[in-house]
Amino acid sequence: MTAREEERALVAQVEGHLLLAATRAEGRRAAARLADRLGWLTDSQRADLEGHFESEYLELTRSSWRRTAERGEQLRREYESRYRLLRGRLLACFLLVCALLTAAALLTLSG
Structure with missing residues (x-):
């Protein structure tokens, strides 16, 4: 692994930790808002409710991230496939034009 790849991996790891920490905090805030509405709860x-809510919130968020990543990967494969097809067609057209120009030049020189 090159130094540049290691840097990118480290940045991705730090971003992941920051995103997870922000999501946990968001889950705690949402859990606290829910618990505030239920004023009859004991401490x-x-x-207990806040802990369960935070865990469920985090699991739902992870599931959403997973689906988003899978969809992104699926789209990447589709676009790469279309790009390869388009590149092949473009190459074929370029070769055809070159062949036609060569034939025209040979006809002009022979005539």
Whole structure:
């Protein structure tokens, strides 16, 4: 692995940790808002509810990220396939034009 690839991997890892920390904080805030609406909860019930809510929130977010990544990979494969097809067609047209120009030049020189 080159130094540049290692840097990119490290940056991706740091971004992942920051994203996860932000999502956890977001889940805690959402859990606290829900628990605030349920004023009759005891402190232990509140803590339990907030913990479960935060875990579920994080799992739902991970699932959403996973689906997004899978869809992105699927789109990347589709676009790469279309790009290869287009590149092949463009090369074939270029070769055809070159052949036609060569034939025209040979006809002009022989005539």
